[in-house]
Amino acid sequence: MTEMTVLNGVAIEELLTIPMAVEAVEQAYLEKSKGDAALWPMVFHEFDPGHADLDIKSGDLGGLGFYGLKVVSWFGANPGKGLPALYGTSLLFDLATGAPRALLNAGPITDFRTGAAGAIGAKYLARPDAETLLMAGTGALAPYLIAAALYLLPQIKTVYVTNPHHPECSAAACEAITPQVEKLLSGCGGCHAAIAAAPDLEKAVRHSDVILTATPARKPFIKAEWVQPGTHISCVGADMPGKQEVDSALFASAKVFGDDTAQCLSVGECEVPYKAGVFSGHICEIGGVISGAEAGRTDASDITIFDSTGIALQDIATAAALLQAAQETGKGQTVTL
Template identity: 40%
Template sequence: MLIIPESEARALVTMSDAIEAVAETFAALDRGEAASYPVVREKLGSPSAVFGVKTGYDRAAGALGLKAGGYWQGNAERNLTNHQSTTLLFDPATGQPSALVGANYLTGVRTGAAAALATRHLARPDARVLGIVGTGTQALYQLDAIRCVRSLDEVVAWNRTPARLEAFLEAVRARGLAARGADLEETVRAADILVTATPGQAPLVDAAWVRPGTHVNAVGADTAGKQELDSALVTRAAVYVDSLEQAVTIGECQTAVRLGLLRPEDICGTLGGLVSGRLPGRMEGESITLFDSTGIALQDLAVAALAVRRAGEGGRGTEIAFS
């Protein structure tokens, strides 16, 4: 079995690599050649944390496995990242474990990659201003991913904590982009492309603030009870999802569905349908489009399998006898 620690994973997979790998697995999902299985996602009583397991199989790519991990809010005090994840891959022919891959960085990259694909297909071609609500760890992944598919002129951002906002803005400027902080409403109103990446459990973004023609990547809601957007925005937008089953139970769509404001059949389609070309993507310049990103196992398997391939090509990682 090959072991790829976190430090090695960072060196093996770039954002542009991840976007293409994630595109391939979503296309396979749309063709019926891959599947993600039901998610285990549970809150832990002590310590206060969320732990989950996501599993899947991409027959086209030969990737079988699971990612386990979650969110430990107190980790920052221990000089650890709050998000902790590890991916385990298996040989589809024998069931033997083939690789153990550190997945903190890869989780950030694969989440950004899905948003980039949604942006590629749903954002206006002339979208130039990126608005980001929530400037935690995922925000820079979102920025780096979206820059791969759109030429940005400015980033406008909001965060409850001024120090975290300023650190993010400095990182954006270091990438050669104009960046400024703003209040929540101004951030939303300024955006051609809006990313929400918070752990919120109540709506932050008012539907009235979102301009016609905006594309929204809703990234934060991935657990029952989470919500970032006004349900009126969800019902007003053309909604696309990574997984219909997850979107209506743990994603941004869950509240609107529970309140009877949105039916699963009202959802326009999946990211897989867009990537495969089965669905046309943005049709009208003034429509508001929304991608409900809950994160599926196939994304994790795609980037982990890519890391394993790159490790094999470069002689990286550590082989151990496991069975």
Template identity: 35%
Template structure:
């Protein structure tokens, strides 16, 4: 049985290969039950969340990810998200690998956003704004820079020192990143805006979005979380990773559905339909597009299989 730590998991999940693996899994499909979602009380702090996400390819592989989200960890200088992925044989049930779930989650989440941007962002998009300074931030920068010549990358966060730190890490990778202090000005200028926060109130105002902008919402995974306002929903063509997940769990979708700003039929397509060509994605350079992701177990399974087969191949 393989045991892959954070560094080994990162090395096994190169961006181009991971994006393609997730695309292939969306195209081909797998068995993906509804994930378990449990709120957990943390005395004196915001509630934590426990997620259990199973998926399998019959006769080939099966896996489950256990993830915890503790918002209070920010005050402890700890990541908000911890997790472990267990990959087993779909033929015998034999345990094949234990994979660092935090790194797998961060990379597959960023890869899915970059995959959606292939279909929804303008081909000539060259300015990226990342909102949030957590673990996902640098991953999002790297994923969106894969196959896209970004000329300007801004990082905004409530903690300016953290934003500056993310910018320095991106610069060390040869990427043109800088911290930004004025969120509104940066959002008005950006071609792609990627939000990865745990915000309970909208950060991005729809009136800020320029024609042709692509808004990527990642952080909110509960009905009481929002990263964009109703105006953004009204102005945009809305896409999701999966309808089942987004329409049940994501406040950026559930709240507009509840207040009538968004109807179920207004969701143009989910990621599977974009990958399979059932929906063309962006059809006009002036359109504003919005992609809401809550994460899908098939993304984790695709990444886990890729990591396992990569390491086994190197050992052979």
């Protein structure tokens, strides 16, 4: 008989914290850079093109002794039926035996690990004296990205929040996001920065040392001429072909980093400029920078871009941390298979 832990969204939100997510994602990047982890081929299937689809990301983390997968499905008509449009489910298995160890709601895991990923890019690539951050995008990921960035970059004094496609909505979005950020940081030092709406995107870009982007854009809204020398940009919005948030021209001179080279060039922020021939395709993976094997920023004037496409290893490492926390606290449900 095999026992498996089941963690629903409520249990995960009680257990998972910004520091836990950051530690798990960094570990996943390091394991990958050392060759102790592997990403497996992604699966994308459209049940009804433009209306219903799913994708599966999977891989293994040898250092942690787990392999796993995440299935995310999107059914656009669901809200009209009183159901969520998105469902996410993660499974964790013992790498030595194949035994299932955990079934988890992938929704909150994705939020936390995505926020951690964008912030980790800023931690290792932004200037040490960076004080101003721009959050371009006001969706569900924005509070997690801001909170993780403030946790890892305590020198940040000001956060600007903008909705790049509907700037008139920036103030209302900022008002809603701020208490969420404060809640996420309540157990790890609190929110130490001023958070303000920035309806003028160009002005905000020109005055920001760190920029985080998280939108479904297919037309870039960060123009190359706005970005000042020394700026760091973490892009998390592009996760399928054709998506783009940053002007392709910026890739011609910026130092480019990513979570997985193949994924960045096929579905990430790098995809469009690479296929257009603007960008050579040379990417330093962030795990190498964290380990010290690769150089990150080498000059205060460098413009750095981190293409965070989202990899299965982030989910597996975070799920493993949650499983340990659940076992230590007695949370979740244990089922016998």
